[in-house]
Structure formats: C-alpha cells, structure tokens
Amino acid sequence: MxxxxxxxxxxxxxxxxxxxxxxxxxxxxxxxxxxxxxxxxxxxxxxxxxxxxxxxxxxxxxxxxxxxxxxxxxxxxxxxxxxxxxxxxxxxxxxxxxxxxxxxxxxxxAPIVSKENSVGDEHDPDEGALLVAATTSGLSEPRSPSQKCGYITIGYRGSYTIGRDIQTDAKFRRVARITVCGKTSLAKEVFGDTLNESRDPDRPPERYTSRYYLKYNFLEQAFDRLAEAGFRMLACNSTGTCAYTSSDPNEDKIWSSYTEYVFCRE
CATH class of the missing domain: 3.30.710.10 (Potassium Channel Kv1.1; Chain A)
Structure with a gap:
C-alpha cells in the first residue's frame, strides 16, 4: 500500500x-x-x-x-x-x-423549534420512522413532559426445592416479596396504591427509599407497570444460595435466589 x-x-x-x-x-x-x-x-x-x-x-x-x-x-x-x-x-x-x-x-x-417554541433535537428520518412504528404497534409511548426521568430497581426474592430424584421437577415456593428502590415520587407514580409504604411512611417525594415493596407477588405485573410508565430495563443481576431442609445431605435441597432489575426512564 x-x-x-x-x-x-x-x-x-x-x-x-x-x-x-x-x-x-x-x-x-x-x-x-x-x-x-x-x-x-x-x-x-x-x-x-x-x-x-x-x-x-x-x-x-x-x-x-x-x-x-x-x-x-x-x-x-x-x-x-x-x-x-x-x-x-x-x-x-x-x-x-x-x-x-x-x-x-x-x-x-440542528435543534428545531416546535410549535410551542420549545427547542429540541431534529431526528434523522430513519429514527422517526422507527419511533412511529414502535408507537403505532403499542411497543412504546412518548414520555409526557410532566414525567420525570430516573431509575427504579426491582428486587425479587424466591426459592425452590429440588428433590433427591434429579428427574423430579423443581418445586417452586411462593415469592417472599418484590421490593422497590428509587425516588419516592417515581415509585408512587408507577405503582400507585399497589405500593406498600408501611415500612417507610414519612419519606418525602424527592428522597430515595429502599424499603417499599409491592402488594402482589407477580413480577410480570410490576414489569407491565414500568413499561406503561415509559421505563425500560437496563440491567439485571442475580445471586443464589443452597441449603438442606435438614442435617441429612440426602434430603431435599432448597435454593434461594435474589435478583435485581434496574429500569430507567430517560
């Protein structure tokens, strides 16, 4: 060359x-x-x-x-x-x-001025087409100007038992609790009256909390609420531990897991 x-x-x-x-x-x-x-x-x-x-x-x-x-x-x-x-x-x-x-x-x-005289960024035509397609198909909705950006972390703790026979299906136990971590105002906006505030009742709206939890145990229900409010998942992390139901190692094993999902609204 x-x-x-x-x-x-x-x-x-x-x-x-x-x-x-x-x-x-x-x-x-x-x-x-x-x-x-x-x-x-x-x-x-x-x-x-x-x-x-x-x-x-x-x-x-x-x-x-x-x-x-x-x-x-x-x-x-x-x-x-x-x-x-x-x-x-x-x-x-x-x-x-x-x-x-x-x-x-x-x-x-170049930034453009809308009819309301607010300044924003001009989007590429291809990006606009994708946004329209996503909106019309119900995959996402534009965020309202009144909605604040921020993060919400969902914590999910559960357990299941695996019997001595490895061919036996795992027995899932009831989820203990779904916790909500983030700014109080965001948590209340997304989850409303399904949010249990009894553990942190006097938290001001703009302060962060890690003590709230939901009144239901369906993780998908929490995800639906977040998606409807304009949040998207950024990351998740999971840990697990194993214990025996008794001192006999031949007895069933109980596996406990804790997973966190981080959501963001830009």
Whole structure:
C-alpha cells in the first residue's frame, strides 16, 4: 500500500491514512470526495497533496475531534446519519459537520423549534420512522413532559426445592416479596396504591427509599407497570444460595435466589 507522505509531490493514494486529533483512520479517497463541495472534498480533490499537513508518519493530519470524526466518515460512506442510543455529543457533532462544510448533515443535527417554541433535537428520518412504528404497534409511548426521568430497581426474592430424584421437577415456593428502590415520587407514580409504604411512611417525594415493596407477588405485573410508565430495563443481576431442609445431605435441597432489575426512564 502506498503511504501518503508530506514530502511526496505525487498523486493521492487510493487508500488515505488520516490522523484526526490523534485518532488514526484509513479510508478510500472516493469516500472523502463523496460530497465534492465540502472541505474534505476540496482538500482531497486536488491533483496533488502538497499543501496538506501531515504527521511524523506521513499521515494527513486534521486538528479536529478524533472521536466524533467516525460519524463524519460514516456519513460520507452512505449519506446516512446513524447514532447510538442516548448519544450525548449531538451539538459537538453538529459543530464538526459545520467545520467540514457538510451542510446536509449539519441541518439534520440542528435543534428545531416546535410549535410551542420549545427547542429540541431534529431526528434523522430513519429514527422517526422507527419511533412511529414502535408507537403505532403499542411497543412504546412518548414520555409526557410532566414525567420525570430516573431509575427504579426491582428486587425479587424466591426459592425452590429440588428433590433427591434429579428427574423430579423443581418445586417452586411462593415469592417472599418484590421490593422497590428509587425516588419516592417515581415509585408512587408507577405503582400507585399497589405500593406498600408501611415500612417507610414519612419519606418525602424527592428522597430515595429502599424499603417499599409491592402488594402482589407477580413480577410480570410490576414489569407491565414500568413499561406503561415509559421505563425500560437496563440491567439485571442475580445471586443464589443452597441449603438442606435438614442435617441429612440426602434430603431435599432448597435454593434461594435474589435478583435485581434496574429500569430507567430517560
């Protein structure tokens, strides 16, 4: 592979090496030329690379945000804006798009003013289509402005017995309790009168509690409530212990498990 070099006066190589703020990228020259009237299109549309800055290894150097340049490069490849969930660098990426004179990309990233004069982010058309499909199919509902973001952790403790005959089905015992941990106001909003507050009755709305529990033992019912309130599961963790019903090791074994599910509403 021919390496671009600051001392070279020949034509650009087909594969171009870039050093963007310390991050190294390798791409085709045709990708950089995909938007001809952009800054990159003009830089690499020249006949020779003589005027471009290079680093000590001969890679073309751009003193910009190396992390965000990956999204610039992805956009140049296929003309689509694809961002990860909960992307926090939208304003920074717009700044980079403006610097590289990618006007259409900057337009997609620009904040928009709604009819209520509230400022929000413009979504990519593909993202909007997914949101509409999810809403119409009943998979999710947009969060109301009055609903607060936050976390709720559901704790689930249960046990089951495995007999001496390993072919025997496990006997599940009653779930002891489903606990709710999080901000009091969120817990009351989601679970309402199904939330047992007797263990922590004087907790102010904006304080956190780990002492509430539900008045029912159906985990799916708790999940349904959270989903209807706009929460989604982020993580779960489970632990288990084993004990014997008596001192005789040939007797049935009782397995106890405790699982926590973390939910979030952005």
């Amino acid at each position: 021919a390496k671009a070099s600051g001392g070279s006066r020949g034509a650009f190589p087909e594969l171009v090496e870039l050093n963007v703020g310390g991050q190294v990228y390798v791409t085709r020259r045709s990708t950089l030329l995909s938007v001809p009237d952009s800054l990159l299109g003009r830089m690499f549309g020249q006949q020779e690379p003589a005027e471009l800055s290079t680093d000590s290894k001969g890679r073309f150097f751009l003193d910009r945000d190396g992390f965000l340049f990956r999204y610039i490069l992805d956009y140049l490849r296929d003309g689509k804006l694809v961002l990860p969930d909960y992307f926090r660098e939208r304003a920074g990426l717009r700044r980079e798009a403006e610097f590289f004179e990618l006007r259409e990309l900057a337009r997609r990233l």
